Amino acid sequence: MGRTHKNHxxxxxxxxxxxxxxxxxxxxxxxEVIQKMFIKxxxxxNNVYSSDLLYTESKILDVRQIxxxxxxxxxxxxxxxxIPIQHEYNTRHKKKL
Structure with missing residues (x-):
């Protein structure tokens, strides 16, 4: 049951x-609140189950991580x-001619 609903x-x-x-x-x-509710x-x-633990157990990323x-x-x-920036002034990374 879980995998199909999780993918959806x-x-x-x-x-x-x-x-x-x-x-x-x-x-x-x-x-995030809606996602946590659906995952549970x-x-x-139940509602008091740790969302962080459930994300870890189910291998689901939260909205921000996604x-x-x-x-x-x-x-x-x-x-x-x-495209690399081309400039004429001296910097420590400018190639020496």
């Missing part, structure tokens, strides 16, 4: 998180698009 929950959180994951903390907090329902835990993970993946993919 995660797919909803992952969808578009790069766009909305950097929103105000008040909005993220609401999502999926894994049949956002950071997705941003890191995006940055890793884009790193090949970076």
């Amino acid at each position: 929950l995660e797919s909803h959180i992952h969808y578009g998180i790069v766009g909305w994951g950097g929103t105000y903390n008040s909005h993220i907090k609401q999502l 329902i999926i894994y049949n835990r 956002f950071l993970y997705k941003m890191l993946i995006l940055q890793h993919k884009k790193r090949t698009d970076l």
Whole structure:
């Protein structure tokens, strides 16, 4: 039961998180409360069960961790698009001619 519901929950959180994951903390907090509630329902835990422990046991990332993970993946993919800055002034990393 748990895995199917877990995947369904995660797919909803992952969808578009790069766009909305950097929103105000008040909005993220609401999502975290909902995520914790659903995880406890999926894994049949009571309300006082530690959410941190449940995240660890179920190997689920919380909303903020998902956002950071997705941003890191995006940055890793884009790193090949970076162009080095060219300048004429002396720095310690400027190649000597």
